[in-house]
Amino acid sequence: MTALAFETTLPEALTRADDLPSLPTVALEVLQITQDENSTIDELAACISRDPALAAKILKLSNSSLFNVGQEIRTLQRATMVLGLKTVKLMSLSFSLVGSIxxxxxxxxxxxxxxxxxxxxxxxxxxxxxxxxxxxxxxxxxxxxxxxxxxxxxxxxxxxxxxxxxxxxxxxxxxxxxxxxxxxxxxxxxxxxxxxxxxxxxxxxxxxxxxxxxxxxxxxxxxxxxxxxxxxxxxxxxxxxxxxxxxxxxxxxxxxxxxxxxxxxxxxxxxxxxxxxxxxxxxxxxxxxxxxxxxxxxxxxxxxxxxxxxNVSLGTVAALQKTAQERDHLAAEKEKFRSQAVTDSLTGLPNRAAFDEFLEMQVQDRLENKVPLCLGVIMVDIDHFKGFNDTHGHAAGDAVLKMVGEVLSERTRKGDLAARYGGEEFVIVAPRTNPYQLNAMAERLREGLEKQSLCFEGKDLQVTASFGGACIADVQKPSDGRALVKLADSLLYRAKENGRNRCETYRKSTFPGRS
Incomplete structure (x- = not known):
């Protein structure tokens, strides 16, 4: 059975820790009775009555305004009949699970x-x-x-x-x-x-x-x-x-x-x-x-x-006024950014200059503001790319680059940036992520490429790539962006060394050696 999202995020050692709470005995009995199709209301009432404190809570709840049944309930059997088996079961679980806290x-x-x-x-x-x-x-x-x-x-x-x-x-x-x-x-x-x-x-x-x-x-x-x-x-x-x-x-x-x-x-x-x-x-x-x-x-x-x-609305008005005062400056900065060649002509993705600018903006944002989650970078390298050029010609290599660009562009999340880094390398920036999500993203992209078939001049070309990723929450200085790219690149190298067509990601959210 496929693991659920909340299970896959947890370290295995944590789920086996000796200090985790255990299921209270009365809660276990309630579960066993209610999961038995042949169980009766009397059996459930008898189980609850063995815990006087729980029984008192159920009766008190039955007579509260939360249920408002319009008549006084004095017995557990009556509570179960009036409220229903499901309600009494869930309320019993509620109070028994938290009773010892x-x-x-x-x-x-x-x-x-x-x-x-x-x-x-x-x-x-x-x-x-x-x-x-x-x-x-x-x-x-x-x-x-x-x-x-x-x-x-x-x-x-x-x-x-x-x-x-x-x-x-x-x-x-x-x-x-x-x-x-x-x-x-x-x-x-x-x-x-x-x-x-x-x-x-x-x-x-x-x-x-x-x-x-x-x-x-x-x-x-x-x-x-x-x-x-x-x-x-x-x-x-x-x-x-x-x-x-x-x-x-x-x-x-x-x-x-x-x-x-x-x-x-x-x-x-x-x-x-x-x-x-x-x-x-x-x-x-x-x-x-x-x-x-x-x-x-x-x-x-x-x-x-x-x-x-x-107050928030008033603050928004003030911020808009300040923005209006800075409009000319911002417009000039945007025009300067647009004037650069920011698009890779072959793949249609943002190019290296656009990537550098985007990453720098994300780092600066974290230096100035409290930003939730981590800043992530994934480096991508097409496996055996030279072989496509040598065997099928440079036109085939260009077709491979275009196809990889399309897959990365289609499968990255809104708000993330997929760019061509240079040669057969690509890069993704994920401004809001965590180690688990980054690994899942890299694996999703890897599988997407692996399943994509490229038909070139009547031949089906199989394209795979290696991925290396890292994300950090503790951005402390402008150079952390370059350091993050370097860390992701080292993991990309590890993926290639370990057989290619695989993902290697850093499972922590702080730089190695930084406390």
């Missing part, structure tokens, strides 16, 4: 109070969002929301020093982008992998694993799973509005945009939805015996987020 304190640089506040906001927002847009996936959304940050807890246990250092750099709460930049994977990747190994329902681990990477969902993924991932992304934005600090306004603006485009909801409806989350968050916190931050007013939080949106 400390409610507050700080250990190994991990803030448990912040963890619980964000987890509660995400879970209630996910369930409420499902109901807001008339989705039948509210229970799945609640469980995925409650587990949204579970991977952070696990990661802080197995990579204690590394995660504590990253948390300190990110004001105590690294984003998924911060984790990807530092480690080459996200904590949600670890969470989803653990859930899959625990035989949690597929939709749950798929939703958890692809919430941060929806574009990588496998072809043929079920409609419900795709819809669940969309709900979880919206819930993450709602969490960003409530817990996002200086970025509340950005989260609210994006939430308004997506709700309008995807669900035809107005800003007023979104505001009412956000204000309505407070009661559900407090109820769920009470059920789980969690102390929420004192003095949290969701009306004030939403007002602050809206003010941040206004």
């Amino acid at each position: 400390p409610r507050e304190g700080n250990a190994r640089g991990f803030d448990f109070r912040e963890y619980w506040h964000r987890s509660l906001v995400r879970s209630v927002a996910a369930r409420s969002m499902a109901r807001f847009v008339h989705s039948q996936l509210s229970d799945e959304a609640f469980l995925c929301g409650l587990l949204a940050h579970f991977g952070r807890l696990a990661l802080s246990g197995v990579m204690t020093e590394e995660y504590e250092k990253l948390a300190a750099e990110c004001n105590g709460w690294p984003s998924a982008e911060d984790e990807l930049r530092a480690f080459g994977f996200r904590s949600s990747d670890l969470c989803a992998t653990m859930l899959k190994e625990w035989n949690v329902p597929e939709m749950i681990y798929m939703g958890t694993g692809y919430c941060d990477r929806p574009d990588e969902l496998p072809v043929g993924t079920g409609e419900d799973t795709v819809a669940l991932v969309g709900l979880l992304q919206l819930a993450a934005l709602a969490e960003g509005v409530i817990c996002g600090g200086d970025h509340k306004g950005d989260a609210l603006e994006e939430l308004n945009r997506r709700m309008k485009e995807e669900h035809e909801k107005t800003e007023g409806e979104v505001e009412a939805f956000m204000l309505g989350l407070g009661s559900g968050i407090h109820e769920t916190a009470d059920m789980l015996s969690i102390q929420l931050p004192q003095g949290v007013s969701y009306e004030e939080i939403l007002s602050e987020a809206k003010q941040q949106m206004v």
Whole structure:
């Protein structure tokens, strides 16, 4: 079976670490019962009742406004009959999986109070969002929301020093982008992998694993799973509005945009939805015996987020005015750039001068701004190119160069640059990548060339190429661009030495020897 995207990013040693959490006994029993087609409601109720704390939470949840069944529920059997087997199963999993996590304190640089506040906001927002847009996936959304940050807890246990250092750099709460930049994977990747190994329902681990990477969902993924991932992304934005600090306004603006485009909801409806989350968050916190931050007013939080949106708009106006003042200078610079011969006449790709300019711009951008992910370079060399010229003539060599240029141009992502470096060498610049993505990109390009057949004067020519790639997150000086090309070129040489028609990529995001 093909590995899922969240599995392939994780180092194998991490998935086998002794310090990873194990599946709680009651959660294991719940899973076994609900996966047995012959199991009964009474068996599930009996299983839950053996854990009095879990049973109390299920009954309390059944009578909360989150479900609002209109009648008091006093027994687990009644809760299961009224709420349904699926709901009780997922809620039991929700509470049993997180039951042993400390409610507050700080250990190994991990803030448990912040963890619980964000987890509660995400879970209630996910369930409420499902109901807001008339989705039948509210229970799945609640469980995925409650587990949204579970991977952070696990990661802080197995990579204690590394995660504590990253948390300190990110004001105590690294984003998924911060984790990807530092480690080459996200904590949600670890969470989803653990859930899959625990035989949690597929939709749950798929939703958890692809919430941060929806574009990588496998072809043929079920409609419900795709819809669940969309709900979880919206819930993450709602969490960003409530817990996002200086970025509340950005989260609210994006939430308004997506709700309008995807669900035809107005800003007023979104505001009412956000204000309505407070009661559900407090109820769920009470059920789980969690102390929420004192003095949290969701009306004030939403007002602050809206003010941040206004400030961003004002800042945009000021930036436009500044841009207008610099227009003449920028126009002159652009004209200078255009005046150069920036296109390779044979392949139609940008040439070496265009590549040098583009790479320099990317390096300068990272020196001046905080740019997420890594800057990557892939060097490409056509295998045995001299043989095409010697055997079939220079016209055949030109045809090969054109074909390679077309394949690289068609298969590079939007925002990346594929250029002819010189002779039979090409180069790709990926401004937003990580070691895993860069390797996958190189392999995709290699396979694309290998499968492409070139017909020249009635003969089928087989073309392959060798690839060497590297990416870095720690751009510190202007010369780092040249150093990155040199590193990628050394890996290209290794690919050729190891048999050609292969990819060799650097699996770290910092230069060798640089701490």
